Amino acid sequence: AQSVAQPEDQVNVAEGNPLTVKCTYSVSGNPYLFWYVQYPNRGLQFLLKYITGDNLVKGSYGFEAEFNKSQTSFHLKKPSALVSDSALYFCAVRDTQAAGNKLTFGGGTRVLVKP
Amino acid sequence: EAGVAQSPRYKIIEKRQSVAFWCNPISGHATLYWYQQILGQGPKLLIQFQNNGVVDDSQLPKDRFSAERLKGVDSTLKIQPAKLEDSAVYLCASSLAQGHTGELFFGEGSRLTVL
Numbered sequence: 001a002q003s004v005a006q007p008e009d010q011v012n013v014a015e016g017n018p019l020t021v022k023c024t025y026s027v028s029g030n031p032y033l034f035w036y037v038q039y040p041n042r043g044l045q046f047l048l049k050y051i052t053g054d055n056l057v058k059g060s061y062g063f064e065a066e067f068n069k070s071q072t073s074f075h076l077k078k079p080s081a082l083v084s085d086s087a088l089y090f091c092a093v094r095d096t097q098a099a100g101n102k103l104t105f106g107g108g109t110r111v112l113v114k115p
Numbered sequence: 116e117a118g119v120a121q122s123p124r125y126k127i128i129e130k131r132q133s134v135a136f137w138c139n140p141i142s143g144h145a146t147l148y149w150y151q152q153i154l155g156q157g158p159k160l161l162i163q164f165q166n167n168g169v170v171d172d173s174q175l176p177k178d179r180f181s182a183e184r185l186k187g188v189d190s191t192l193k194i195q196p197a198k199l200e201d202s203a204v205y206l207c208a209s210s211l212a213q214g215h216t217g218e219l220f221f222g223e224g225s226r227l228t229v230l
Contacts, residue, residue: 043221105157
């Protein structure tokens, strides 16, 4: 079975400082990995994905993520955080060996960027 | 391009009553998903459709939840009778096809409160 873990319920960072949101995954085959962001009372918005190729993936709003197969991780990063980045972030995985294309989400990490 | 449309945005009912949520996916998207997001948790897949067929409903509580996508376009999720623990946001999402690489596009969700 596929699963995702986001070990931090909340991450606090000062504006202008680097932001990292951690994610680890477990799959039987190869993973396809995704990051989504959720603002209050809104649906989830796609940020970026890793399918294959370069381990460093760049996405929307200056975010990037690094795929590390040996550590089964896909941490989300932003070099300089903005107050407007404060939101709920979800990591998700698809297992290429699983039937269908079910996307399994982690429990989410709340990011609070302070001015 | 219009996004995923959901209604109603908010619904309050008494336990044992019934409720229905409607979703219209992005035009041309063959795959439609219903997720349940309980406060403080990540989204959990309830059911996945490919056109008008069910791909995965393994986590759908079939004694009280039902969903249909009769013409392969819009979909309805019904809960009857509702329990207190059904209080959650019900998210509808769609994607182009049943491929592993595509991201999901989410609606803004329907927030259900069961009293």
